[in-house]
Amino acid sequence: MCVTCAGRGWPALRVVAPRSVGRTARFRYNLPVIHRFAVQALVGLVVLMWGIPAPLRAQARRRSQAGATAPSSAATASPLGADVATGQTSAATPPDETADSASAEPANEAASAESAAEPQEEAAPVEDVHHDGPPVLDLEALISRAEAHWPSLRAGEHRIAAAEAQLGEAQVSPFFQFNATASFTLAPEARGTPVFSPDPQLPLTNAWGPITRVAVEGGIPLWTFGKLGAARDAARAGVRAAEIEQERARTQLRTDVRRAYFALQLALDANQMLGEGRPALERAVRRLEERLEAGDAEANELDRYRLSSAVAEIAARSSEATRLERSSRAALEILTGENDFVVPDCAMEPLSFALQPVDWYVTAARTNRPESRLLDQGIAAREANVTATRARYFPDLLLVLSASYSYGAGVTDQTNPFVVDPANYTGLGWGVVARWSLDLWGNHYRTRRAEEELFQLRSQTEEARNGIAIEIQALYQEVQDADRRVASWGQGHRDGRAWFLAAAQAYQVGAAEPRDLVDAVRAYFTNRFNHMQAIRDFNDAISRLERAVGIPLVQPHNWERACDAR
Amino acid sequence: MKQLMKIVALSALLGLIGTTASAQNTPAGAQSATTGSAQSFLQTRHDEVNRILRRPARTPADESRVRNELTRALQNLLDYDELGRQALGSNWATRTEPERREFVSLLRQLVERSYQSNLRSTLDFEIRYLGETAQGADGALVRTAARSRAQRRSPEIAIDYTLKRNGNVWRVADVTTDGVSLVRNYRTQFNRIIQREGFPALLDRMRSRLAEGNAI
Numbered sequence: 001m002c003v004t005c006a007g008r009g010w011p012a013l014r015v016v017a018p019r020s021v022g023r024t025a026r027f028r029y030n031l032p033v034i035h036r037f038a039v040q041a042l043v044g045l046v047v048l049m050w051g052i053p054a055p056l057r058a059q060a061r062r063r064s065q066a067g068a069t070a071p072s073s074a075a076t077a078s079p080l081g082a083d084v085a086t087g088q089t090s091a092a093t094p095p096d097e098t099a100d101s102a103s104a105e106p107a108n109e110a111a112s113a114e115s116a117a118e119p120q121e122e123a124a125p126v127e128d129v130h131h132d133g134p135p136v137l138d139l140e141a142l143i144s145r146a147e148a149h150w151p152s153l154r155a156g157e158h159r160i161a162a163a164e165a166q167l168g169e170a171q172v173s174p175f176f177q178f179n180a181t182a183s184f185t186l187a188p189e190a191r192g193t194p195v196f197s198p199d200p201q202l203p204l205t206n207a208w209g210p211i212t213r214v215a216v217e218g219g220i221p222l223w224t225f226g227k228l229g230a231a232r233d234a235a236r237a238g239v240r241a242a243e244i245e246q247e248r249a250r251t252q253l254r255t256d257v258r259r260a261y262f263a264l265q266l267a268l269d270a271n272q273m274l275g276e277g278r279p280a281l282e283r284a285v286r287r288l289e290e291r292l293e294a295g296d297a298e299a300n301e302l303d304r305y306r307l308s309s310a311v312a313e314i315a316a317r318s319s320e321a322t323r324l325e326r327s328s329r330a331a332l333e334i335l336t337g338e339n340d341f342v343v344p345d346c347a348m349e350p351l352s353f354a355l356q357p358v359d360w361y362v363t364a365a366r367t368n369r370p371e372s373r374l375l376d377q378g379i380a381a382r383e384a385n386v387t388a389t390r391a392r393y394f395p396d397l398l399l400v401l402s403a404s405y406s407y408g409a410g411v412t413d414q415t416n417p418f419v420v421d422p423a424n425y426t427g428l429g430w431g432v433v434a435r436w437s438l439d440l441w442g443n444h445y446r447t448r449r450a451e452e453e454l455f456q457l458r459s460q461t462e463e464a465r466n467g468i469a470i471e472i473q474a475l476y477q478e479v480q481d482a483d484r485r486v487a488s489w490g491q492g493h494r495d496g497r498a499w500f501l502a503a504a505q506a507y508q509v510g511a512a513e514p515r516d517l518v519d520a521v522r523a524y525f526t527n528r529f530n531h532m533q534a535i536r537d538f539n540d541a542i543s544r545l546e547r548a549v550g551i552p553l554v555q556p557h558n559w560e561r562a563c564d565a566r
Numbered sequence: 567m568k569q570l571m572k573i574v575a576l577s578a579l580l581g582l583i584g585t586t587a588s589a590q591n592t593p594a595g596a597q598s599a600t601t602g603s604a605q606s607f608l609q610t611r612h613d614e615v616n617r618i619l620r621r622p623a624r625t626p627a628d629e630s631r632v633r634n635e636l637t638r639a640l641q642n643l644l645d646y647d648e649l650g651r652q653a654l655g656s657n658w659a660t661r662t663e664p665e666r667r668e669f670v671s672l673l674r675q676l677v678e679r680s681y682q683s684n685l686r687s688t689l690d691f692e693i694r695y696l697g698e699t700a701q702g703a704d705g706a707l708v709r710t711a712a713r714s715r716a717q718r719r720s721p722e723i724a725i726d727y728t729l730k731r732n733g734n735v736w737r738v739a740d741v742t743t744d745g746v747s748l749v750r751n752y753r754t755q756f757n758r759i760i761q762r763e764g765f766p767a768l769l770d771r772m773r774s775r776l777a778e779g780n781a782i
Contacts, residue, residue, distance in 0.1 A: 272719040291778070298774055347719040494744065497721075501746040502755075508680040509673060510775035511755035511768075528721075563718070 134340040139261050139559050142336050142343075146257045147250060149337035156246035163242040167235035174228055178218030178401075187211050187423065189410030194419050209410030211423050217402035219433065224396045230388035237380040244377065248370035251547050253335070258543040258559065260331040265348040266536040267325035273528055274318045277521060281311045284514065303514045310518055317529065346563040350486050350535045351554060353542055358476045361549050362469045369468060369550035375461040382454040389450040392443045395436030402429045468548070475545045482538035489531035496524035604706035604729045605698045607736050612693065619689055637678060646674045648737070653752035657760050665765065672772040679776070690716045704731040705739075 137145070147153060188206040190199050199206060221228060285307045291299035333339050366372055408423030437443070503520040506512035539559075546553040618636055623629040650670040651658045658666065696709040705728070712723040728740040740749045759768045 269719050272717060276717075276720075296778075298778065345718050347721065493721075497744050498746045501743055502751045505746070505748060505751050506755040508775075509676045509752065509755075510771035510773075511752075511759055 134342050136344055137336075137338065137341045138344050138562075139258065140557055142261060142332060142338075142341075143254050143257050143556075145336040145338055146253055150253050150335060152249045153246065153253065156242070156249050160239065160242040160246060163235070163239040167232065167239050170228075170231045170235040174221050174231075176218075177220075178216060180214070180216045182215075183213045185211050185213075187408060187411065190423075191412050193412070194414065194416065207410060209408065211406065211408035211411070213404070213406040215402070215404035215427075217400070217404075219398040219400040222397040222399055222432070224391060225394035226387050226391040227396070230384040230391065233384040233387070234381045237377045237384065240380075241374055241377040244370045244373045248374075251370065251550070255543050255547040257332065257335050259540055260328045260335065261343065262348065262536045262539050262543075263324055263328035264332065264343060266532055267321045267328060268343070268345075269347050269532045270321035270529055271318065271325060273525065273532075274314050274321060277525055278311065278314045278318070281307055281314065281518075281521070285311060288514070300514075303518070306515055306518045310522055313522070314525070317525075344560070344563040346561075348532065348535050348539070349561060350483075350538050351542055351559065353554060355476070355479060355483070358473060361476060361545065362472045364551055365468050365472050365549045366465045367550075369548065372461075372465060372468060372550070375457070375464055379454065379457055379461060382450070382457050386447070386450045386454055389443065389447045392437060392446070393440060395434045398433045398435070400429075400431050400433045403427065471548055472545070475541060475548055478541040479538065479545055482534055482541050485534035486531070486538050489527055489534045492527035493524075493531040496520070496527040500524045603698055604727075604731075604736055605695050605708045607729075608708055608710075608727060608738075609695065616689065646670050646677075649673065649677075649749075652739075652749045653756055655753040655757060657757060657765065661765065665769075668769060669772075672769065672776060675776055676772060690714055701728070705729065706731075706736075 186208050187210075188199075188203045188208050190203055190206070191197060192199060285304060288299055288304045288307060292301060292304065404425070404427040406423060406425050411421075411423035413424040414421040500517075500520040500523075503512050503516045507514070507517050542553060543559075615636075618632065621628075621632055621635075623632045647670055650666065650673050653673070654661065654669070661669070691712045692715050694711045694713075696711055699707045699709075701707050708727045708729065710725045710727070712725055714720050724744055726742040727738050728742070729736050730739045731737070740747050742748070756768060759771065
């Protein structure tokens with residue numbers, strides 16, 4: 001058997017089979033993709049059997065992770081030891097099987113000194129349906145609905161499925177590069193042998209008859225020096241990137257829902273507070289105007305202006321609060337798809353949260369944040385590209401197989417194995433083929449380009465991680481600032497209320513003037529509003545810090561205390 | 567602000583209930599005063615006033631009857647002399663008997679008017695008794711927290727009662743609402759006015775306030 005290669009941009013294989021009839025078969029093969037090493041053709045079948053379940057396993061894993069509240073990060077513990085309400089660290093999500101174990105070290109250090117425990121408070125019911133009103137949805141319920149409704153998460157599911165299909169293609173396709181062709185044509189009869197024929201060279205006047213041809217040819221990669229493996233590595237990186245992107249989208253969605261929820265609660269708190277004060281002040285203005293009109297010497301015009309300006313300020317604040325309420329409610333409706341609901345009717349409270357050292361969050365973010373892990377997958381894909389490019393220095397070894405058959409009823413069958421019969425032949429062939437591009441010099445530059453692109457991405461990754469550190473620092477300062485403001489304005493709120501109580505008691509017995517009361521009311525409302533705003537800022541800053549770090553900092557049901565438990 | 571006024575009314579009402587109950591001669595009151603804890607004593611008086619307040623008053627005549635019952639209950643039970651003496655502090659000893667009587671009368675009318683206008687609104691408050699701490703041999707501190715059932719977003723109010731036992735009878739010596747002591751506040755305000763303007767000016771202020779009615 002001799003083997004030569006030529007044809008159609010790829011080497012063609014001609015196998016001369018030493019058959020009894022001496023037929024010659026011409027084989028052509030086309031190998032448009034890189035291939036993996038396989039010592040036998042059965043390797044392709046084995047890979048097929050392994051490759052098909054793998055995406056299904058990944059899909060099952062993804063579905064189980066989607067039901068969990070924690071992202072599939074490598075952290076084996078979160079700083080939930082900082083959750084003062086529980087007083088103890090909660091057990092964290094076990095590390096993902098594809099995650100880097102090294103990323104668990106910072107979280108492990110933080111949690112190693114604390115024991116896992118169940119939360120001390122049971123979560124409020126997710127939904128409390130009023131008998132005569134819309135359902136009450138707390139933060140946890142709203143997040144659950146948003147995750148079920150928001151289109152970007154559904155798009156992410158499809159993105160993951162597409163990436164898994166791409167991985168499946170990379171695993172299976174190289175081993176099924178076979179083509180089949182069939183043809184049917186008409187040709188005039190031709191009689192004779194290579195030595196003698198009664199017919200002219202182009203016997204058009206002879207009777208015409210059919211000629212039927214069928215051919216199957218293709219190849220199975222035996223050894224590609226890493227090209228096939230690199231393709232699969234790149235496809236796996238694509239799957240992981242799609243999963244991480246889904247996680248990022250989910251985390252962002254939770255942050256957005258929390259932001260809208262806290263804003264809505266702030267607006268409701270503010271409106272309730274302002275609703276307390278406005279009617280009483282308006283009543284006081286009317287009474288004072290009556291006394292002034294009646295010529296009461298004790299009535300002071302300045303007090304009327306003071307009261308009126310307080311009423312105007314309350315009206316302006318009410319408008320702001322109403323705007324905030326409507327916009328945040330609209331945002332929640334869009335995010336969750338729920339148009340008719342109410343939130344728990346309790347004042348917003350600051351989260352029970354103790355801040356860890358900032359370095360802890362920086363380290364955790366660099367390791368666990370989805371954007372950072374996406375960069376890792378990008379590096380993995382570039383590394384696979386470098387491997388594949390380097391492998392082009394070496395040839396591809398393939399096992400080529402072919403079979404063909406042609407039958408022309410009106411053409412004499414030439415049984416001489418040394419004679420090429422275009423109408424009647426049967427062919428079977430196999431061979432080991434080596435294809436080698438000799439553009440080694442050009443490949444040198446391609447390899448260098450791939451390497452430089454890899455180094456570029458690594459540098460960009462380092463830059464991005466430095467940027468993450470800057471962002472974490474800024475958010476950390478926001479949390480600290482909001483925490484201080486909660487304490488300060490909380491004290492101011494208490495002092496303002498005490499001021500008002502004292503002024504009201506004194507006013508009742510004639511020991512204080514209206515202006516004393518108005519000043520006290522203004523201070524109380526201002527301090528209380530600032531306190532509520534500081535609480536919202538604190539909770540929102542923690543939510544954004546959690547998104548930036550990439551791991552849960554607060555248990556899902558500890559973002560707010562149950563209304564009934566307060 | 568209406569909510570804040572409820573706080574003032576609630577704390578003073580409960581404080582007065584405690585103060586006045588020392589003079590209550592009903593068997594139940596006497597029994598709770600002599601044998602019960604300070605906390606149970608407060609709870610009993612609070613429930614009694616709530617029963618009066620919850621009595622239906624559909625007509626103006628009913629309203630008037632309830633108001634009169636409450637006034638009578640406060641007048642029969644309230645030791646305004648003690649409150650007035652505490653409020654004037656060191657100035658009490660330097661006042662003549664007529665001045666003291668007029669001061670106490672004006673104080674009583676002002677306090678009653680204020681509480682009457684806000685008493686019903688205190689019914690929607692839920693009171694939690696947080697415990698009792700002994701203060702010396704004859705004293706007790708009872709801590710409570712009040713929260714509006716209707717306005718759940720309003721902050722909780724901390725109301726602490728300082729009680730002193732005189733013989734077998736408990737008396738509320740002071741009510742501290744969110745850190746503001748009623749007696750100390752009155753004493754500070756009255757003393758300031760007396761120092762700057764004199765005692766007659768204080769009485770003038772109280773008369774003027776009584777004449778103008780509630781502005782809030």
